[in-house]
Amino acid sequence: VMVWLRRCTHYLFIVVVAVNSTLLTINAGDYIFYTDWAWTSFTVFSISQTLMLVVGATYYLTFTGVPGTATYYGLIMTVYTWVAKGAWFALGYPYDFIVTPVWLPSAMLLDLAYWATKKNKHSLILFGGVLVGMSLPLFNMVNLITVADPLETAFKYPRPTLPPYMTPIEPQVGKFYNSPVALGAGAGAVLSVTMAALGVKLNTWTYRWMA
DSSP: OHHHHHHHHHHHHHHHHHHHHHHHHHHHGGGGTOGGGHHHHHHHHHHHHHHHHHHHHHHHHHHHOOTTHHHHHHHHHHHHHHHHHGGGGGGTOOTTOOOOOTHHHHHHHHHHHHHHTTSOHHHIIIIIHHHHHHHHHHHHHHHHHHSOOHHHHHHHSOOTTOOGGGSOOOOOSOOSOSOHHHHHHHHHHHHHHHHHHHHHHHHHHHHHHHO
16 A cells, blocks of 8 residues: 555656646746747746756656656656647637747756766756756747747737736837846756756655655
């Protein structure tokens, strides 16, 4: 019985983190509507996605101990998001307004760090965390390349519930951040190490709770 309780607790954590990652991802697509804050939002959402990916992927990876599990976790996030985005049909949005599977390359780097260091957890935390933190904002920029023009999409599909102060407007000349990818990568590389350590530690805590 305790074995099954332990397994169920593990899988419950995985599902909870994956679902929250999906919700963050759906929100991350919204920054193209807020063109005045696009780069600020891009940086914030890139970091949030990075942290959710790395904590769930390292937890799942160290739970199974099999390199490749992090990529599988990234695939779970991708599928969850695509299914959830299907609901946008009912809201009148085009289905091509969808996030690309930007987590997969970063998750592959996490698996590679785990495999190359012969399943060393400390190396996974340090090297894997830095790799994910630095790479995901770069891959997330693919979203801006693949989706339709932000202003065109924002005006063509206005949100009826959008408050006046959030109404899309022409972006001003100045940008709050000069390089959102660099800022997101720098902050993500530091914070991801902490979240990777948390993901690994969750396994220990789970076993103690269920012991």
